[in-house]
Amino acid sequence: MAETRNNMEQILTLEEANGLHLRELDAKALEDEVGRVWETIESMREAQVFTEEMLAREISV
Amino acid sequence: MSATKVLAFSAENLHGALANANATAAEISAHGPATYLWEYLQYMRAAALVVEDPYTDADFLDDYTAYYARCYSAFGRRCKRLHFFRRELTDESFGQLVSAQQQDDTLQRDYLGFVVVRPLPQTIIGRCVLKAYDDDGGARRHFPVNRRYNISLFGLDLYIDGLAYQEQDTVLAACATVALWSAFHRTGDLFGTAVPTPAVITQAATQAVNSVHYGRPIPQHGLRVEEMCAAIRHNGLEPEAINLQRTPNVPVVSLLYGYMRMGLPAILIVEIPGRGWHAITLTGYSLLSNGYRMQEVPGNPTIAPMVGLRIDKFYGHDDQIGPNAKLVIQDSPSPKPVQTDCAIRFESTWTDAHGDHCLYPVAVTVPIYNKIRLTFLEVQAWITPLHALFSGVLPEPVRIEWDVHLILSNDLKRELKNDPNLGSSVRESLLFTHHPRFWWRATMLYAGLPFCHLLFDATGIARSFPLTTVIWPVEGLAVFMQRLLDDANPAVLAIRRMLKTDRYVQFLRETLDHRTKPGELLHRHLAF
DSSP states (O other): OOOOOOSSSSOOOHHHHHTOOOOOOOHHHHHHHHHHHHHHHHHHHGGGOOOHHHHTOEEOO | OOOOEEEEOOHHHHHHHHOBTTBOHHHHHTOHHHHHHHHHHHHTTOOEEEEEEEEOOHHHHHHHHHTGGGSSSOOOSOEEEEEEESSOOOHHHHHHHHHOSSOOTHHHHTEEEEEEEOSSSSOOEEEEEEOOOOOGGGTSEEOTTOEEEEEEETTEEEEEEEOOBOOOOSSSOOHHHHHHHHHHHHHHHHHOOOOOOHHHHHHHHHTOTTOOOSSOSSSOOOEEHHHHHHHHHHTTOEEEEEESSSOTTOOHHHHHHHHHTTTOOOEEEEEETTTEEEEEEEEEEEEOSSOSSSOSSTTOTTSOOBGGGGEEEEEEEETTTEEEEEEEEEEOOSSOSSSOOOSEEEEOSOOOTTSOOEEEEEEEEEEEOTTOOOOHHHHHHHHHHHHHHHHHHSSOGGGEEEEEEEEEHHHHHHHHHTOTTSOHHHHHHHHTSOOOSEEEEEEEEETTEEEEEEEEETTSOGGGOOEEEEEOOOHHHHHHHHHHTSTTSTTHHHHHHHHOOHHHHHHHHHHHHTTTOTHHHHHHHHHO
C-alpha cells in the first residue's frame, strides 16, 4: 500500500509552530460540515449495540 | 532423574524434542504450529535448545484433571519444557553455566523463551512465552501487551518479556477460550486479577445465566461473544465489546491502538470466508513514521486522522498459527465476501475456502478494569468536531494526527515530567494535582508536534462532561483559539453548532484562560 500521509517526516519545533500562519476560519464551510460530522458520530454509537443474531454466532474456527 | 538434553537448533532436533509417545517427529513436522515455531525461532536466530524433561505445568495439570485423567486412553500428566537460546550450547558448556556459582549475565541476553510440550496426540504446544520481534530501537514494532515472566531453569534465574500462548486442544479450549486465556495473563499483571486456566475459562463462559449453548461445553467447539463477555465478567473485569458489522464508521485500527498502548489485550474477532469466526489476542503493532493509509474510513473525511493510519500491521497470538502472527492491514474492498461493514481487512497466513488469505473483522472485545467507563468511541464525539475546527485553521490539514489512547495517571505524570514542550508552571500545576487513575488522552499533533492535549477522565461517564482539562503547548495556537472562540467573532456561532454545546465552547475558553496552570481545572473537576 502506498504511503500517502506525511506525518513525522519533518517534525516542527515549538518555535516554528508558534510562528505558523493560521488561516481565518471559513464559518460557512464549517457550518456545512456540521451535519456530516454528527452523522458520523451517531453512527459510531451503533457499534456499541449487538444484535441477537450476532450474539448467537459461535467463534469456533 | 531429569533427562536434560542440550541440542543444536535445527528442524530435526526441534521436531524430535516436540515429539512424545502420542505424536512422532514425522507427524509433528507436518503440524502447522510446529512449522511456524521453527520459522519464528529461526528468524529470532535461535542457536540451541535445552530440553527440560519432565516438567510439571500448572495449566496442563488443571486440564489433565478436568478431562484427560478420566479418558480410557492413557495420557501423561507431565510435560516437557523447551528453552531456546541465541547462542551455541553443548551439554558441557550448559553444564558449566548451571554449576557456576556466579550466573553468567550474558545468558539472559541470549534467552529467547520457552515452550511447554504437552503429551497429547496432536495439539502439543502448551503454554509458551517467546521473545517478541525486536523493536527496531523503539521506532517501529511495539509490544505493549507483553509482560515479564520469571523462569527458573536448573537454578538459573532468567526472564522473558512476552505473552503466554498455547494452541487450542479442541477439548477444553477452542480459539475463543485460548484468546481469553492469553488476554487474562496480561490483565492479571496490569490489574491483579486472576489468571484462570483454559478449563476454568470454558466453564465460566458456558455457565453464564443467559447462555443457551448449542452444544456441550466439553469437548469445546467454540464460544459466543456473549459467553466471552461472561468469562471476562467472571474474572472481575468488564468486556468492552465493539460491533464492527453495524457501521463502517469505526476507525478500528486507531481504536485497537487506543486500548493496546496502555497494555490492554484487545481480542479481535474475524470472519474467515467459508470457515467461520475466529478469535486472536493482539500483542503488538508496527508503527511507521509516515502514513500507511490515507483515511480511517475511505470516503469519510470527517473522522479525525489518528495514529492508526501509520500502523501497517498488528501482531497477534493466533492459536492455530502461532505467537505474534502477522496481520497486515488492507483497505477492505466492496462488496465483501462476508457480512461486515468494517473498512479494513487483514492479510494473514490463513487460507479461506477460495485460497485467499484475508480475515474480515466483525467485532472487538477488550477486557478492561471496571473503573474504566469511558470508551474510545465516546471520546470520538469530542474530538471529531474539534478536528473539523482545527482543519479549518491549520495551513495543511493533512499534517494533523490525533493520538487517542488510554493511559495510567502515573504514566501520564512520568511523560509530563519529561515533556520538553511544556513550561515549568504547566508541568508543576499538573504534577501536583490529584488525578483519576485512568485517562483518555487525545493529543492533536501537527507535523509531529503536539499542539494540544485533551484529558478525559476515563473513570467518568460520557454524559457527565468527562473532558477535564486541555494542555496547550503551542502559545500561537492558544492565542488564535482564544480569538476564535471570543463572542465578538462572528464565526463563533458556526463553532457552537459544530461543538454542539455551549458548555464545550465555554470549557475550551476556560482551558485557554488557565493554560499556564491547567491543573487548576482538575481541582475544580474534583470539587463537583
